[in-house]
Structures are given as structure tokens and as C-alpha cells.
Amino acid sequence: MFVFTASPLPGDAAANLHKIFSPTIDQASFQPDLQRLKSLTAGYVAFCPSPWPAPGLVVTSEISGQSEVWLPLDMIRPVFERLYRKVLRYPPILSSTPFSGASSWASIVAAFPEFIKHCCTPASLLDALLTDDELREKFIFWSFMPRRFYGAGSNRYPGQTVFVREWLQGRTLKTVRCLDAACGDGESSYALASLVLESGVRVDKCSVEGWTMDPLEVWCAAHSCFPHDARRQAGFRAATGQLFSGGGHKCLTFLQADLLNAPVTERFDLIVCNGLLGGPIISDVSQVEMIAQNLTALLQPGGLLLVADHFHAGWKKRLPTAVIAGRFAECGLRVREAGEGLAAEG
Template sequence: MDIPGAPVMTLEDFRMIKEFVAENFGLLLENEKEGYLSAKLLPRLEELRLSTFAEYYAYLKFAPGGAGERLKFISRITNNETYFFREEIQLRVFAEEALPALKEKKLRNDDRTIRIVSAGCSSGEEVYSLAMLVLESGCFAWNWDVKITGVDIDPKVIERAVAGVYSGRAFQSTPGQYQERYFRKCDNGFHVKDSVRAMCSFVQGNLLDLDDIVSESEVDIIFCRNVLIYFNDETVRKIVENFARFLVDGGLLFLGHSESLSRITRRYIPIRFPGAVVYRVRG
């Protein structure tokens, strides 16, 4: 429902903003309606004192302050809902299959470094879930250098991830013993303990440009779950082929349960487990 006196998003405004999002972020807004996008962006028009969405589009595209506004823009339109231990079957494969196999491979090569990236990490629940599973596995107890890096385009969710304070729905799938073992109560909810945080870091960045975040052929495992559904096929291909540059030989890519690379690229081999598929990069 339109707010009386508020700017109205025309079909032409909607078309221009959709094209802007696709060109700059690779994101699809095909299923979004003008009303949804209008409601998300109206607060930005008010703060910038702009009268129309056409003016806002021009500000995003051409104004000197457009770069900073683009970060606020993407924060408004993206969906950052997540929680600890989401998609449990995949995480079980990570803990029970991937980690033991990775340890054996590393020991054969006299290498005690583990590098994991969570691409599209949102507010950090996935990164901390992976860290807890690494600790629980007991595979890397002594003299291992384990680093898990979360990357997201939205600076506000990166701030929340770094703060590491959670409550409510974030724990809807968290085993009780994990919450007791790896969190401490604080005024605003529960704070991730240092034993978990020590192996985790967070960076604001674009999935198409990871060069300043990790080095080529350095990453053992990439998680990019429930992110690619927002991109068109060509952008998905660019993202996952870019991931392949950073994965070690035989490195693994975890996608969301509804995401598939079968018609996107041949750079990966699907490895099938009961209830889950993991992709191994071709050597």
C-alpha cells in the first residue's frame, strides 16, 4: 500500500533499478515487485531528501557519494535471514566426512593449515557454526592453524558478525550443549566465546572479487549456501569459476540444498552423500 504523499515507484524506475542491481551486483530482482522495492528504499529517499526514485537512481549511479550509498542500498534490498547450524545434513557431511579426509590429506603433505571461506556469510552464524564443528571434531586440537573467513557485500551484517552477539531465532537449530559450551550470556543475548572467535574473521567484499581476501589455490573448503539463487546463470558461472581459482586441488564447494551446478559449469565434480551433494573442484 502506498503511503500518502510518498514518492511512487514507476515501472520505468523499477526497470532502471533492476538493471542497476544486475549490472553492479549480479543480483536478480525478477520476483520482486515494485511495492516491495519501494518500501525498502523509501527511507533512503527520505534521508537523502530526494523527491523521486529516478533521482535516487541518478544519485546511485552518478553522484560523488554514490559509492557509499550503494553499500546502504544493497543492505536494504538483500535478505540476510540465517541461523546457527542451518541445513544440518550438509554440516554433518562437513564434520564427519570432509574434515577427517582433509586432516589425512594435510598430514600426508606435512601441512597443518586449514583455510575455509563462507561466501555470503550474512551476520556470521554459518562461520561460527563451522568453527564449533571444527572444535567438536577434535581433528585439529594441537599445532593446527585453522582460519575461517566470512565474506559478505553488506557492511552492516559484517558488523553484526564481528560483534558476535545473538539471540532468539538464531538458536532455533542449535543443540543445547553447544549454546552452553560456546556462548556466554550477555546483556543483549549470547556472545560467542573466544575459543570459537579465535579462528574466525569477517571481511566486507564482493563474491566476484576475492583477490584481496584470499590467495589463489589456498582455500580448502568454500561454503556458498543459499546465495547463488539470487543471481542469473552467467553471474553464477563467473562466481563459481572464480571460486575454483582459490580452491586447492581437490578443494570442496558446499552449496545450498536447492542449488546445482549441473548446467552451469564443468569445473566441479559432484560428490553425492545421503541427502546432500558437495562439489569437488577438478584438478
């Protein structure tokens, strides 16, 4: 389990990145793969008519079909999945990568960011990743943390924020221990810490933990770093800058954790679990029930647990709110509507 405290210092970021990310790779072990991809590419270029895959290309079914004939993903995907395993010092969540669910190599290339747009064939991409350490680092982060997953801002649930602020004002807690379950890139964790500190709780009496399954997210959250996306990093640092400059980040810790197998910790006064339950990430009723039980076990008697999923609302919503509410009620919690979601109290 990876645990990183929030720190703005580049030295801390570099040291922690080394714990999860190998700075070197055995190029020789990938040479047979590279030669096979070069052969595939040569055939594709020689016999397949344009348009060839390119960033921003509108991929029609015909283009996707041609791509699959000459550059079949079943021959390409295993190579890059092996690269992920070699670079990362933990078993990666491969379902998060661009190769998971892709219809063709063309559809993957169409979404390429600026820094790899010159590598439009699998051979050219692999060759570049093997020889360019900085490019490889950016590619790995882009693969597991694409822009579509993030960037909605720290106050995605303004109604919930108001509810938490009123709850904090109505209590006389000298210490407040908070959990941002499924924290993602950590933006909501920083917002939660700011909210608690603004209520009058001292930094040394406040504790906010952000939990997520992906160690790359843990690292990005702790250090406000996004090597693959300079614009996102600048926006994130602008949003968290005041907290860092005032020393408020000292109450923040981020760790790798799976809510289906929650680590044993001290209990929390306030738990927030947003963007996880009822949508495409967790919609199996038995898993929702298990997470409800685990979160209830982590909640202090008299504590507050908030659940919302505005991000996956509409056509992505797979479980009615009443079903989720019922699972928490079965755990002995009092459940009611709050902001954009539910509040459950012990």
C-alpha cells in the same frame, strides 16, 4: 573493504561500528524534506478514511491504493534513501531496504517492528530518526537486516555438515583454511569453525573467513550484535557462546567481499557457498559462471567446495542443480551430490 575479527568485547564492537556508521546527522539538511512529508501527512489524515497504516495491518489493495494516492512512495523513498546514505559510510545496497519493491507506505508500516510502531507516518518516522540516535541505529539495522532474511539456525544443511565432518576426519591436514562465502550474519561461519576445531585442528592452525557484501552483516557477525533485535542477539550469542568462551573465535575473520569480483587471497582448503546460487540472489547463468570461476581460483588443489541452497528451494529456485554443477565442472572440478547440495573437488 571492511575487515573485522571476531570479538566479544563491547569496546571492539563500538570502535568498528564507528567505521561504518556515522553517530551524528545534519538535521538541518533534512528540514525541507520533513516539512514536505508533514504536508503529505496532513492531507492524508484530513481526507483519507481509516484504516490508516499500522503495524500488523492486513493491507488490502484498497488500503494500498489509498496510501499511494496520499502518501506516494516516489516522494517518500528518496528521503529515506538519502538518510541511509548520510548515516552509512559506504554506498548502501538499497535493494535490501523495505522501500525496495514495496507497493505502498502502508505495506512498509505493516511490517514495522515494536521499536518504531509509534511512527506510522513518514513525517513522524523521519522526525524521530533525526532526533533519536539509538532509534536511528536500530532502524538502519532493521532496514538492511530484516528478520525474514535470517534465523534458520546454524545447521540448515545437516547432510552437508555430516559430509564435511567425514571429509575432515579423512584428511591429515595440520592446518585448515576455510571460507564461508556469502556468510550473511555469520552464524554458519561460527558453526564451521566449531566443526573444524572439533575434528582436532588447533585454534592457531585453523582459519575461517566469512565473506558478505554488506558491511552491517560483517559487523554483526564479528561481534554477535543485533541492535534492532534483542531476541535474535540472545539466540545468536547462546549458539556461539561456547566457541567464544573456549577462545575458538580467534580463528574467525569477517570481511566485505563481492564474489563477482573476489579479492585476491591465499587459497582455501574448504569453501562453503550456501544460499546464493540458483535462487533469487544469483540466477543469471553468466554470473553463476563467473562465481564458479572465482571460487575455483580460491580453492587449494585437492580442496573441497560445497554449494547448496535449501533456503531458496521450491518456488524460489530459478536454476536447475545440473546447470550449477555444469559451471563448476567446466572449471575443471569433479562434481557430485553431497548432503543437500553439491561437492566440487580440485
